[in-house]
Amino acid sequence: MIGFLFSVVAVLVLVGIALVGVGGLGLKVLFGVIIPYAAVLTFFAGLVYRVVDWGRSPVPFRIPTTCGQEKSLPWIKTNKVDNPCSGGMVLLRMAFEVLTFRSLFRNMKLDYRQGPTIRYSSEKFLWLFAMMFHWAFLVVIIRHARFFTEPIAQWLQGIEHLDGFLEFNLATFGIGLPTIQMSGLILLGGVTLLLVRRIVVPSVRYISLASDWFPLFLITFIALTGILARYVIRVDVVKIKELAMGLATFHPVVPDGISVWFYVHFFLVCVLFAYFPFSKLMHLGGVFLSPTRNLVNNSRAVLHVNPWSYPVKTHAYHEYEDDFREQMIEAGLPVEKTLEEAAAEKAPAAPAPAEADTEVTEEKED
């Protein structure tokens, strides 16, 4: 609850900072140039740092979570995607994971409604909302490239065209809005649904921390201010492009006449960029590194080496036989040394009994 309130307030404060900073104090260079550069720098430096930092920790064991039949006998059909038996199959598994959220798609819900028998029903809402949200986010980001490139690439226009197919329908009603881009609305819808889910599902509400609420609110507000700027205030796109091109070509300019709401939108995006590397949003990078997903399940076929393996103390067979030799002989079990041999060996060694005490097995690796 505290986390929830804190996050709402934090995002509102951020909005306020931008309003006051640009609207009140006129700090356009700060909000239009300095903060964006700082944010982008933080984003990339942070991203690289985090990924390298994870990468520094080795993967000592090959422990994929197998979700299907292993490759064993040739006549048994292997589930190549969920239990990958080669690097190519791992790529396939990861592609499904990243592009279609395959694991989330498995999600099921149990319920006790039918009395004592537990039932499991499919539960695809999280998957649906997450797919809406992430894909829309991707499209929105790609679409923003139009501000930073000149001339605008052909494929970008293609995406916009697809994204904006509603235009025709609305135009026939004679509504003179700019092209409606679905991605923005789906993004807003997706993030709202995720937010609602987090509030409504008791278990998810219970596990939520401030760091779960904050990005949701932040992104909601980014989407809201973006939509506001585009459809309601209708900010001056030509000037914004001038600003963006300036940033992209490292010749920053701050044109006059850009609405303060654009700066609010822009500032929130900067905050998201700067916050990204230090937050759970790093799951973007983490999912690719996850050892339970990105390893081949061939542990028995190909040796996997643990870089920090060290020798350990074991109880060797000869120690074991020393402990039980007499009983073993009585039971008719074969032994390496007869009682006499063992005694004979013991006798001269008696003055220095320490040698057999700590037995450390030799390691094969160096």
Add this chain to the structure above:
Amino acid sequence: MDTKPEFKPGNYLYAAKASALETVGLPNPRDWNPTDDDWKLPADWKGVVREGIAQRLERFRTFKLFMDICVRCGACADKCHFFIGSGDPKNMPVLRAELIRSIYRGEFKTAGKILGRLAGGRKLTEEVIKEWFYYFFQCTECRRCSVFCPYGIDTAEITIIAREIINLLGCNIDWIASPVANCFMTGNHLGLKPHTFKENAEYLLDDIEEYVGVKIEPSFNRKGAEILFVTPSGDIFAEPGIFTFMGYLMLFEHIGLDYTWSTYASEGGNFGFFTSHEMMKRLNAKMYAEAERLGVKWILGGECGHMWRVVHQYMNTLNGPPDFLDQPVNPITGTRFDNAASTKMVHISEFTADLIKNNKLKLDPSQNDHYTVTFHDSCNTSRGMGLLEEPRYIINNVCNNFVDMAPQTIRENTFCCGSGSGLNAGEYLEMRLRGGLPRANAVKRVAEDKGVNMLSCVCAIDRAVFPALMDYWVPGTDVCGVTELVANALVMEGQGEREYNLRGEENPSYVPPPESEGEAEGEAGEEGEE
């Protein structure tokens, strides 16, 4: 996060005894009890924990990554059998992980150090250690949560590492520490000394002779055998595991396998795995060492879940590569096991499936006709290996009545028996029955709808714990290993009438031979018609 666990009979496990820790040289051996206020932690316990966490963050990418990337989406929340059975929110895998993640934030991350609770951070206190002990011994390391997590976050891995850390303080449970100490000294969890191991096997051989009419004389610690066979010691000790053990003996006799048992490597399971990676390595070392000493060509492993998690995913890395062994080839069929090319150890179900496929077994599946069988996938062999089809193929060839449980509860979705990872202690029965509820419920469905009366499995812990679980939730359902079903169906050379099955029960499938008295024949005929 603030509700403290309450240690009540039935929901916690007894503490490890000082003697057990001393045997294997684990830190802080002492006699204590989880219900005590003072757990007698070492003086600098905070430093030990901090350093333990720091070291493991450096050593395990899994740990480091899983500490950072959880988005708390809740997809894993209702996937844990302990959450389903207990309703305790901290049994949601995501919160189980948060128990240590919050310390990671509070002690290692700047935001967590400064903002504390707001950033999801906590400070390390003795209460936290008690909570860890309670909840990390309330996770069976089954990996079901990991299947559903969009990033593959494996709470089992977090539990493994958390247990490793509290072991640095001497906080283990008796049911794990004692088997570990036993296994270290005698080669098996039960502490069976070499002669006792052999004697136990001989009792079972006598039973086989009595019920099957075949005299088998296996070898122990024999140098020069082609294959070393290793299986969990639980199966030589108690019902119904012993029937599976008898099954192995009969199967190998039937095909004339040149193999040997070892009293030194007399344990397939590895409770070290539930203690620390190091202890896992120390106990596992025996298998390769013994294979080398005896000069066998390769190793065959019996039915066991966590044993196979270790063999499949860890053994070669821990103690390999075993260059002194050959790539496994089935001497009866000539099949080369390419999937075991490096580790050189083959699962009995892979081996048996290959035998059946090549028609090397004489089988009479009608011997299992009085059973309607279902199959429980062990967590470890399904989610840490992928052994799903082999056992089903075998069962379908040795039984006429097989049905699977609901798809949400088998294969990679399988539910744990509720007692894995060393939690199968008597004092823990209540929690085990709770944890086993989802599995039992799925059995109950097929028992009621399809008439299932036999729950088969390829795991020694399953065999040890399911009878109690079934008695409570699904009375009337028996438990067996897959190899027991194979043995029932095996037509052994020179066998007797097989009027009794391996359990010494009258074999309902037994049809008296026609030359016996007319009465009996008539009876059998009537029964058949009904």
